Amino acid sequence: MGRERRTAGFSLVETVISGAVLALLAGAVLSATTAAADRRQDAAVRARANQLAHDLLGEMRRLAYGDPTSTGGEPLGPEAGESDRSAFDDVDDFDGYKEEPIADASGVELSGFEGFARRVSVIWITPEDRTSPAAGDVGLKRVTVWVTHAGKPMAEVSAEFTHAWEGAWR
8 A cells, every 4th residue: 555665865864974974084184184283393393493402502612611811710601791692702601691583693683583592501510410500610511502482492402511622622
């Protein structure tokens, strides 16, 4: 008697469910792709920050260990008349140095480094304890350069400077 025949195809419910599943899958793929791109960009920024830190340390390696006109006993940091980096003549002049925007040794701003900043700390250390500041100069200094991008720490690089290697670096 009057039985209805079903035609082949999808019902409305099946179509809605498959659309929702596809939307979830597309969202997951987009999220994974975005996260991977963010990680690549972060890695590139970290690499540039590391290079900025090493460049500044390289600049310091060309300078004297201590102030050429020193009579001894001076504190770390720039001496009178050394108001900017172009006048620095020894490693410890960089103690407390901060730079934003990034510039070369003569003070000319470098393009392509917007959002980066550098700061430097110099401490006296002893051969026996290279992590804690020493009370005075025993011929060994540790310089640390921090680089940030958009306020986020991206690189921290340290190097030790000593009288013994001073001539070999220049």
